[in-house]
Amino acid sequence: MKYNIILMYFYNILIINHSIIYSCGVLVTREIEKKWQKKWEEAKLFQSNHDEKEKVFLTVAYPYPSGAMHIGHGRTYTVPDVYARFKRMQGKNVLFPMGWHVTGAPVIGIASRIKNKDPWTMELYEKVHQVPKEELSKLEDPEYIVKYFSSEYHQVMSDMGYSIDWRREFKTTDPSYQKFIEWQLRKLKEMGMVRKGNHPVKYCPNCDNPVGDHDLLEGEGVDVNELTLLKFEIDGKYLTPATFRPETIYGVTNLWLNPEVKYIEVENNGENWIISGKSFNNLSNQIKDLNIVGEIDPKELIGKEVKNPVTNKKHPIFPASFVDPEYGSGSVFSVPGHAPADYIALQDLKNNHDLLNKYNLKDTVANIQILNVVTLKKYSQIPAKDLIEKLAIKNQEDPKLVEATNELYKVEHSKGVMSPHIPDYAGDNVAIAREKIKKNMISDSLASIMYDFAEHPVVCRCGNRCVIKIMDNQWFLKYSDEDWKEKTRECLAQENIIPNEIRSNFEYYIGWLEDWACSRRIGLGTHLPWDKQWLIEPLSDSTIYMAYYSIANYLKELNVQDINDAFFEKIFFNKDSDDLKITDDIVNTIQSEFSYWYPLDWRLSAKDLIGNHLSFHIFHHAAIFPKENWPQGMVVFGMGLLEGNKMSSSKGNVILLSDAIEKYGADVVRLFLMAAAEPWQDFDWREKEVIGTKRRLDRLFEFAKTIEDIKGSPLDLNNIKKVKLSRKIDLWMINQLNIRIKDTTDALEGFQTRKALQDSLFLLKKDIDHYMYRVKHLLESNKRDEAIVFVLSTVLKSWIKILTPFIPHSCEELWSSYGGDGFVAKTLWPIDNIYFADESNVSDDEFLASETIEKSEEIVQGTVHDILQIKKILDKEPEKIHIYLANDWKWDLYKIADDVGKPDIGQIMGRAIGQNVHSDKKEIAEFAKKISREMTKTRYIGKIDEQDILNDAKDFIEEEVNTKIFIHKDNSYDPEDKAKNAIPYKPAIYME
């Protein structure tokens, strides 16, 4: 024990040292980040108002603040911030708002658990969500929970430097928002999109409330199954076994009852049913007015007969210990032909002489004839038996029995056909027959529907067992309505979906969605305006709230009583009305604000919300707004992983965003999150790689210092001394910069943050390294080379700009440190033809084409590479290196080969001879053969002046290969006949 404490002590020291060492490398500290955040706020940089500029309106799903923000959330909210900042620099007027979705039930449960000092919850909120002790007890109030965490979210979002227009912040319980929701629901009701009906839910009788999966102590993710209750008559009463497979009613041989459990007689609508005592709780929540009449002794029923409701055959009742009194109604009908469990139970009973004697069943059991119902290829008339034999199942306790049951259920459902002797349904697929039989039996009052959990128990957090309750008089949104679906599809079709592969997912969900229960009993929220006992279900109040953002700041100024339906009709549809209570000028201002910002350009959300939130969002926009205000695009996010494992607050596997910011700084966190994966992919937070990201950021600052060092005086980005460039390597660097700017811009347009950073940070850094390497020898002879200073300053200036959306604090700091004017966030995004766009630079026609510039550098590098390769395998150091360039006829032939486009030597030869490119046919053939394969590996961009290129880089090459080089256009000196190896873009080499 002591030993461990000592070890921990050392470990702590190591950790402390660790962070000290790293923090030494920080160039942008938290203080600097806070400084810039304050400056942005003071300058109201992100307050967006209606003006003449082109607008971009984007929203990201507002959070449900029931816990602290973790790095997964950090990614979700950084993506829109990066895009917003990018678009602003492109001169757009961008609206990026934020609100809090506080309606719903979870906080109610959390609050009561905190009140009850539930240890798990207390630990979660204290350790994972890091709520201070003095605040913890206040979380007994659900309103306080959302208040506490929404202000926490607000703080962390500010610390991340998000460019949010906070004037439009709201909570979904704000009175004016509730007015907005009431208006929407009334509107939908008027349109006939709301109906009343019944609906089964997971329910806790103790809490007297429906419960969601996250409110469960046990049984998370357990399905609710729909079962058919079949009524088997016995002495004027009914036994009501429940089943998944009503079609097997034709194969019933007997019923099973558990003689060791309590059964009761209940009265239901004039009928008397015999059910297990334990099933009453569940059934009574589903069937109205179910009254207990008395107890029934199951032992007395054993051996008696029941009547099959469909075939009218008589079946005996047998005892069985496997009958679970909690499942269904506590009795089971036996289909040994198609249910392995029934088959084996029957076998077991046959061998159980004690039991047979006790109930005097010997003859009855022996007379049971197993019946066939379903015909299945590759199976006998008794498929249950086949499977039991195949899996070698010995008795009822065998765990493989479940496997056999599931297997047969699946196979018969998907491939089974009703056997020829089954009346009315012979030849039908099982799946179809099942539905038909169920429907017919219910309409003939031979059966009814009940619901049960697929597994027991399902336990509420309060400790009580849950049941399934039919909620009656529920209100539904009619997503099943075909016209509504059609309109929704139309809306989807005109939207941009990123990534586009997700589109088919939406199409699927729109088709699949059925009516959605939009009312609930508990939680925070808005009451249904026409039926106040109901609250509006929290997904249904979050469908078109983006429209609310556009006017939220104005609504804060208004008197809530004055906000009525007429107001919203005016704002959203410009409909005039006598009921308006607000003066014209104010209404018109708000109206124009809405019509400026709408439609929504981009909606961002997580991919697990496709089937509900996002689909509802389309449904409601399609229903309520005219086409010109339909949403324009959606971006769907992936999930977050932590060191390869799924992030989950409730499992404690999270890193809080606030901790990450404290440790690494907002820019590092932003940079890592944006570089780790594209938004729609799952990203993985790996500590090691986060640290790597930090180093890379530091190097940006070092680069700036390097330039100043070369220049020998302070950098002034706002006033870069222009120099006309003549060296190809300088042009190459500028050209690479342009390529990176273009690729970054394209990537950002499509929300590809990872690719954008790949281009703007990593690849550009590589280019700069390469450039520095290429000009190293020039700096040695002239440290203050003006062209180099010009090139590097130009690169730095653009580099800072294109990184600003990602690491805004660092970029502001760099910008202001090196003479930039104002906020870099307010500067314009760089164009992608810097230098070349200026006509005075463009005298040398040859270097207009970026391809040529790239190719030149490739030739230089390729030549160096080849020389080094050959040198490596020579015995001795060469004294001279001769470089031979391809002569004109080779270029001509190369062009022909490119035109032909494939390695078809015959055709290339034919054309070459036809055009008479060269007199020596043998040489042509030889060369054609040589290049025919090479061709496909090289990009042909036309003839370029290789001599000029190599001469320009001659000193660099000589330094690299440490030997004098001689460039030859012909083979006047060619002792080893190497010149013939020269190919366009790939000179021949000879060393001596």
Place this chain on the structure above:
RNA sequence: GCGGGGGUGCCCGAGCUGGUCAAAGGGGACAGGCUUAGGACCUGUUGGCACAGGCCUACCAGGGUUCGAAUCCCUGCUCCCGCACCA
């Protein structure tokens, strides 16, 4: 079961409108340099065989289309995600 998306080198992960792909980038490993030292930085190597700039084998498996396939088509295997009344 229904629906969607994948399987790439030691690991993560790009590429996938066919040729510039032995395959970007990162991580790891190895070697070297810089250094008092380094968890900092730089360079090189990281499929095999060659050794005058080359060849072979490779992108789950099998088949096909093509002059040419990681990329297109078919088949199989396999992994992941969603399936609801609720954030």
